[in-house]
Amino acid sequence: MSTHFTEHAANERTFLAWVRTAVAVIGFGLVVGRMGNEPPSIWSEVALLLTGGLVVLLSYVRMERQRRRIDRDAGLLDKANPVDLLLVGLLFGLFALILLFGKHLA
Numbered sequence: 544m545s546t547h548f549t550e551h552a553a554n555e556r557t558f559l560a561w562v563r564t565a566v567a568v569i570g571f572g573l574v575v576g577r578m579g580n581e582p583p584s585i586w587s588e589v590a591l592l593l594t595g596g597l598v599v600l601l602s603y604v605r606m607e608r609q610r611r612r613i614d615r616d617a618g619l620l621d622k623a624n625p626v627d628l629l630l631v632g633l634l635f636g637l638f639a640l641i642l643l644f645g646k647h648l649a
Contacts, residue, residue: 547614551613557605558603561605572640
């Protein structure tokens with residue numbers, strides 16, 4: 544059993560939360576895009592899917608970095624790193640794409 548089980552479990556829960564968020568935002572965006580009379584542009588759907596996939600990929604990179612830090616006993620400070628900031632930016636991008644879908648429907 545790992546000596547840092549609690550930290551590793553929290554790290555994996557955070558990763559899964561990012562994955563759930565990306566999947567929910569993508570699903571919601573695709574549903575909103577299908578609600579109008581005319582179908583949305585294929586490029587907006589592709590952009591939404593690619594951005595969601597990038598969020599999942601970056602959250603995996605973040606989880607692996609944290610796993611190595613936990614195993615090294617490097618001290619876990621609560622400061623943001625570039626991957627965290629990029630994930631937040633991509634999440635805002637996903638919400639912006641949903642707003643564009645909604646505007647397209649109006």
